[in-house]
Amino acid sequence: MGKKIIVAGGGHGGIAAGAMLAENGFDVTVYEAHKREDMGYDWTDIFDRKGLFACGMEMPAEDKYLLKNDMTFINPAMTMRVKQHVPVEELEIQMERKEIYNHIIAHAEECGVKFKYETPVEAPVMLGGRVVGIKTAEGVEYADLVIDAAGINSPVRSQLPKALGIQHKVQEYEQFFVYRGFFNKPCECEGDKFRVYLFFKGRKMICWVADDGEYTDVLIGSFVPIEMDEVNEILGELREYNPDLGTEIVRGGSFANIPVRQPLAVLVADGYAAIGDSAFMTVPVIGSGIANCLKAARVLADTVIADKDGLYNGETLWKYQRGFYKILGNGLAPLASVKLMLTRLNGEELDYIFENEILNADDMTIGADSNSLASMLGGMLEPEALKKKVSGSVKNPVVFRKIVKMVSDIAKVTAATTAMPLKYDRKLVVKWASSYNACFKR
Numbered sequence: 471m472g473k474k475i476i477v478a479g480g481g482h483g484g485i486a487a488g489a490m491l492a493e494n495g496f497d498v499t500v501y502e503a504h505k506r507e508d509m510g511y512d513w514t515d516i517f518d519r520k521g522l523f524a525c526g527m528e529m530p531a532e533d534k535y536l537l538k539n540d541m542t543f544i545n546p547a548m549t550m551r552v553k554q555h556v557p558v559e560e561l562e563i564q565m566e567r568k569e570i571y572n573h574i575i576a577h578a579e580e581c582g583v584k585f586k587y588e589t590p591v592e593a594p595v596m597l598g599g600r601v602v603g604i605k606t607a608e609g610v611e612y613a614d615l616v617i618d619a620a621g622i623n624s625p626v627r628s629q630l631p632k633a634l635g636i637q638h639k640v641q642e643y644e645q646f647f648v649y650r651g652f653f654n655k656p657c658e659c660e661g662d663k664f665r666v667y668l669f670f671k672g673r674k675m676i677c678w679v680a681d682d683g684e685y686t687d688v689l690i691g692s693f694v695p696i697e698m699d700e701v702n703e704i705l706g707e708l709r710e711y712n713p714d715l716g717t718e719i720v721r722g723g724s725f726a727n728i729p730v731r732q733p734l735a736v737l738v739a740d741g742y743a744a745i746g747d748s749a750f751m752t753v754p755v756i757g758s759g760i761a762n763c764l765k766a767a768r769v770l771a772d773t774v775i776a777d778k779d780g781l782y783n784g785e786t787l788w789k790y791q792r793g794f795y796k797i798l799g800n801g802l803a804p805l806a807s808v809k810l811m812l813t814r815l816n817g818e819e820l821d822y823i824f825e826n827e828i829l830n831a832d833d834m835t836i837g838a839d840s841n842s843l844a845s846m847l848g849g850m851l852e853p854e855a856l857k858k859k860v861s862g863s864v865k866n867p868v869v870f871r872k873i874v875k876m877v878s879d880i881a882k883v884t885a886a887t888t889a890m891p892l893k894y895d896r897k898l899v900v901k902w903a904s905s906y907n908a909c910f911k912r
């Protein structure tokens with residue numbers, strides 16, 4: 471029997487990494503809190519199909535997905551409608567969350583992964599600073615490596631000894647509190663299919679109303695927790711502008727949290743590796759995390775397979791840490807500075823930014839490969855566009871100051887990620903993590 475791997479929580483990246491490991495002879499078991507049929511949300515998600523290919527998975531059947539619609543961004547004063555124009559080859563796919571799980575789990579089972587459903591993980595089990603297993607209501611399960619795929623509030627990550635330098639909790643402005651529901655569609659709406667309202671009616675929130683074919687899909691997201699009363703009030707106001715948004719809830723209608731922050735500073739420890747939302751791998755400004763955790767799964771599986779001595783300690787798993795940051799983390803971290811700048815703006819300032827084309831349709835054209843500031847900058851650096859942005863910004867000293875602060879933050883983040891230790895030395899790693907985290911103070 472191969473080395474024993476526990477995947478704590480059935481997150482997408484953990485299952486995908488588990489599949490590649492099981493295929494290579496490891497004994498992999500996923501411990502998931504929910505029943506199989508209750509996994510995933512009752513809604514659709516948009517993600518880059520290359521995530522599936524990175525893990526050696528095939529495309530789902532053609533009737534299981536659509537190509538995503540371009541989004542139209544509407545500024546707080548509703549004076550501008552800025553529509554994306556994502557090239558077809560960069561379009562993400564839109565798929566039911568339950569179908570994504572069906573696809574990934576079927577693949578993992580074929581590779582030999584075992585699943586224990588309705589088994590919540592309560593805590594990590596430690597021995598002399600090493601994670602040696604997990605605790606569930608049924609008792610203790612030991613393993614050579616625990617892959618933490620239990621999401622944003624992982625009970626494994628949040629109960630690790632502080633000395634490992636792994637952050638336990640998300641801070642203020644680092645997660646999005648989201649309501650999502652699908653409503654009946656009383657009429658067809660001419661024009662934009664996917665309407666995204668920024669700071670709708672003066673609230674520091676992002677809302678979307680999207681024609682989903684059969685239904686109208688609504689998302690309301692905020693940096694502070696929201697209650698149903700407020701959701702109902704916002705739904706009522708959204709209906710004034712969106713006649714295709716009916717009053718009858720058809721699907722979903724629940725709350726969830728999305729990490730919108732820099733990736734976890736330290737992903738590994740002896741016997742432990744975090745992946746997906748438990749390691750905050752989402753794109754900070756937009757919250758997409760499915761493709762990223764699948765791409766990270768490939769790096770993690772390759773790292774574990776390459777550890778021929780079966781140590782799975784900080785030193786050997788550091789290859790995963792550096793590999794993840796190389797392909798994704800170094801690009802995602804500066805986007806957390808962009809998100810912080812957005813949290814510092816008020817509605818009038820955001821209006822100014824749109825009305826003066828400091829952000830335009832090219833900048834909002836976020837495609838499958840928009841995983842880094844460099845990929846998002848694209849057209850922004852064209853001389854004509856840049857001239858417009860600079861002259862627009864300097865005319866408003868408050869906006870200009872906030873943009874300058876963001877640029878300086880990005881420079882600090884870039885310097886911090888570049889200074890990541892080459893090798894795992896716990897003291898050095900903990901010191902580095904604290905300087906990296908300090909770059910994201912609001």
Ligand SMILES: Cc1cc2nc3c(=O)[nH]c(=O)nc-3n(C[C@H](O)[C@H](O)[C@H](O)COP(=O)(O)OP(=O)(O)OC[C@H]3O[C@@H](n4cnc5c(N)ncnc54)[C@H](O)[C@@H]3O)c2cc1C
Pocket residue numbers: 478479480481482483501502503504509510514515516517589590591592619620621622624625648649650726727728745746747748752757758759760761763
């Ligand atoms: C409203 C909303 C919309 C989103 N839209 C998109 C989108 O369109 N595109 C995109 O790419 N991403 C989207 N995301 C983000 C995406 O869901 C995550 O980034 C992605 O799923 C990766 O997270 P994960 O699989 O690691 O964790 P999760 O999806 O949180 O999965 C964690 C799993 O662990 C299980 N678990 C939790 N605690 C325990 C425990 N104690 N014991 C055992 N099991 C446990 C959970 O039941 C769950 O099955 C959205 C998120 C939300 C909330």
